Amino acid sequence: MNKKIAVLKGDGIGPEIVDEAIKVLNVVAEKFGHTFEYDYLDMGGCSIDKYGVPITDEAIERCKQSDSVLLGAVGGPKWDTCDPAVRPEKGLLKVRAELGLFANLRPTKMFKQLSSACPLKEECTENGIDLMIVRELTGGIYFGEHKTEGDTASDLMIYSESEIERIGRVGFETAMKRNKKLASVDKANVLDSSKLWRKIMHKLAEEYPEVEYRDVLVDNCAMQLIRNPGQFDVIVTENMFGDILSDEASMLTGSIGMMPSASLSETTLGMYEPIHGSAPDIAGKGIANPIGTILSAAMMLRYSFDMAKEADAIEQAVDAVLNENYRTIDIKSENLQEKIISCIEIGDKICDNIRK
Numbered sequence: 001m002n003k004k005i006a007v008l009k010g011d012g013i014g015p016e017i018v019d020e021a022i023k024v025l026n027v028v029a030e031k032f033g034h035t036f037e038y039d040y041l042d043m044g045g046c047s048i049d050k051y052g053v054p055i056t057d058e059a060i061e062r063c064k065q066s067d068s069v070l071l072g073a074v075g076g077p078k079w080d081t082c083d084p085a086v087r088p089e090k091g092l093l094k095v096r097a098e099l100g101l102f103a104n105l106r107p108t109k110m111f112k113q114l115s116s117a118c119p120l121k122e123e124c125t126e127n128g129i130d131l132m133i134v135r136e137l138t139g140g141i142y143f144g145e146h147k148t149e150g151d152t153a154s155d156l157m158i159y160s161e162s163e164i165e166r167i168g169r170v171g172f173e174t175a176m177k178r179n180k181k182l183a184s185v186d187k188a189n190v191l192d193s194s195k196l197w198r199k200i201m202h203k204l205a206e207e208y209p210e211v212e213y214r215d216v217l218v219d220n221c222a223m224q225l226i227r228n229p230g231q232f233d234v235i236v237t238e239n240m241f242g243d244i245l246s247d248e249a250s251m252l253t254g255s256i257g258m259m260p261s262a263s264l265s266e267t268t269l270g271m272y273e274p275i276h277g278s279a280p281d282i283a284g285k286g287i288a289n290p291i292g293t294i295l296s297a298a299m300m301l302r303y304s305f306d307m308a309k310e311a312d313a314i315e316q317a318v319d320a321v322l323n324e325n326y327r328t329i330d331i332k333s334e335n336l337q338e339k340i341i342s343c344i345e346i347g348d349k350i351c352d353n354i355r356k
């Protein structure tokens, strides 16, 4: 297969970690007989420096013309004092909106090799942690009217049936590809938008009888994620609840550098990026962990290109490299067997394992 990938390396450690993901994609292409063509574009602070805007219209157009988008991270102290209208994150919001990326998928997995980094007591993680949060990304309170009048402020949470059905379907389809368990998270005991959410989810549940479905109130979900995260397979929820719960869940693994994410549209065009930021404190030192970005590339193969065995090959290679005790410094533990290596060396080890 031939695929064109728009590449937004971004700022800080972005270029270092994306280079490793591309190295891995090239080994996958070689092994499985594909051709990946890369279109390198600027987004974030690097684009502000060159063009005065966090992303140009031309770069957006070229993303739209690609089969998918791979992103590193954007931002850094250099641009913290920019005019708020042209801050680096504005580029990210613009790409999401222009590409219609309405579904955010965030897997949270505790690698057994890194379990000592989990902040929970051992008895809470007996069932392991391997869950996927499907968050609605373009609706809800972040996009409703925000108003301040005198000493009163309000933010409007709006959802239409079609918006709920669209994300709900992603939740059910994701569950079908995993362990067929779906928790829909809402606040239907209080909010009308959640009552509508629940009604649509129940309708969809009839279409997916194989999926073990349940409703969970958001406050209970926040608690259950700490008490027994292993009970969850897929969680689907609206924008703000998903924002909060996905950050909570990512902390359970204790290793921000390991976690990938995908933002999907109604077509196969998606954007894939690690969940962390541009880590300016370690940029240019060669010590960044590229695994979150490499696993994001694996998600791209799985969700945008329908290349499941290629994605499996990357995920298995990551697992093998961790089993061989190779670590970047952020995931090092007290274990004396561990060998601390650089960003580039971790990329090389993963490539070697895919070639085997």
Ligand SMILES: NC(=O)c1ccc[n+]([C@@H]2O[C@H](COP(=O)([O-])OP(=O)(O)OC[C@H]3O[C@@H](n4cnc5c(N)ncnc54)[C@H](O)[C@@H]3O)[C@@H](O)[C@H]2O)c1
Pocket (backbone or CB within 6 Å): 013, 017, 072, 073, 074, 075, 076, 077, 089, 092, 256, 257, 273, 275, 276, 277, 278, 279, 280, 281, 282, 287, 288, 289, 290, 292, 330
């Ligand atoms: N999607 C994005 O592009 C995105 C997301 C979050 C933050 N940001 C931006 O990134 C900048 C830094 O933000 P922050 O410091 O709050 O969050 P951050 O995620 O960049 O860093 C938090 C801590 O985790 C470490 N870290 C993060 N990723 C790592 C990796 N791959 N390997 C090793 N260590 C890693 C960093 O060194 C830092 O100590 C800010 O400008 C922020 O706006 C961008």
